Amino acid sequence: MASRTPNAVRYPGRVMSDSPAPAARRLGRLLAVTPAVVVLLSAGPAVAVPPEQWPVSEPVSTLTVLLVLGAIPLALIATISLLVYVPSMARGETYVPGLAWRNENEWFGGPRGGVEAADDAEHRAVESSAGHDGPPDTDPDRGGASARW
C-alpha cells in the first residue's frame, strides 16, 4: 500500500499531502462553509417578526422594570446582610477589633474577689514567708504559649 506513493520510503501515502488534486479539496472546503454563510446573510431583521399565534404582551412600565430589576435585588441584599449580622448583634458582642477595650476585667474560675483578692492573698503570703528566697512564680515546669492578633 505504501509502495504506490513517491515517499514510500519515509511515510505511508495517507500521511503526506502531495497526493491528488488540491483544487478539489479547496472546492470541498468552500462547499462546506457556504450553507452557514448563506443562512447568516439571508436572516435579516425584517424576517424576525413574531408568529401570529404568539400572545401579545402588554407594554411594561418603567416603574415595574425598576421594581423588578432594582428594588427586589436590593431587598435581597439587605435581607441577606441582616441575616449575617443579626446573630452577632443579638449576642451583644462588645468587642470590636481595633477599638480600645474599656471594660472591666473579668476572671472566670479565678479566686473569689478577682484580681484584688488574689493580690491581697499574694501579699499576705509574701509577708508571712519573709526570708523565703525567690518569688513563688518561678516554677520551671510551668508551660504555655502566647499569641498576638
Added chain:
Amino acid sequence: MDLLTRIRIGAVRVHGGDAFSPAQRHEIDKAIRDAETMCRYEFSVFVGSSDGETRPFATRLHSTLSAPDRSVLVMVDPSARIVEIITGAEVRRDLDDGEVRLAALAMQTAFAGGDLVGGIAQGVLMLADHARKPRMLHAE
C-alpha cells in the same frame, strides 16, 4: 517597680462597663465547666488588661489559683491583643506546649475576626481536648 505594685495600680484603674452580657458569661462558664469535666484539670479565663508585661502578669495570676499545678490559665488582653496560656506542671505532662500553641492560634484567629467569646470557648475546649488522657483501648 515590682509586680505586686503594678497589679495594685491596675486595681484602681477607672473601670468601664461590663465586658460580657449574661448570655456570653454563661457561654464562657459552660465552656470552662465542659472542659473541666472533659480532662479533669482546672481552667480559668482572665479577660482584661494586664499591667506591664503580659507573661509575668499571667504567670502571677496562674500562681494565685487554688491548685496551680493542675490548672490552665488563659489570659486574654483585648487592648494589647495578646493571648497568654499558662499550664501548670502537672497539666503540662498531658498538654505539651505545641498543643497549647495550636489552641492559641485558633483563639488568635477567632479574636482577629472579632469573636471574643467564641474564641475563648473554642480555645478552652480545644485545650481540654488535647489535655484529655488517652483511653487505653487495647492494653495488653
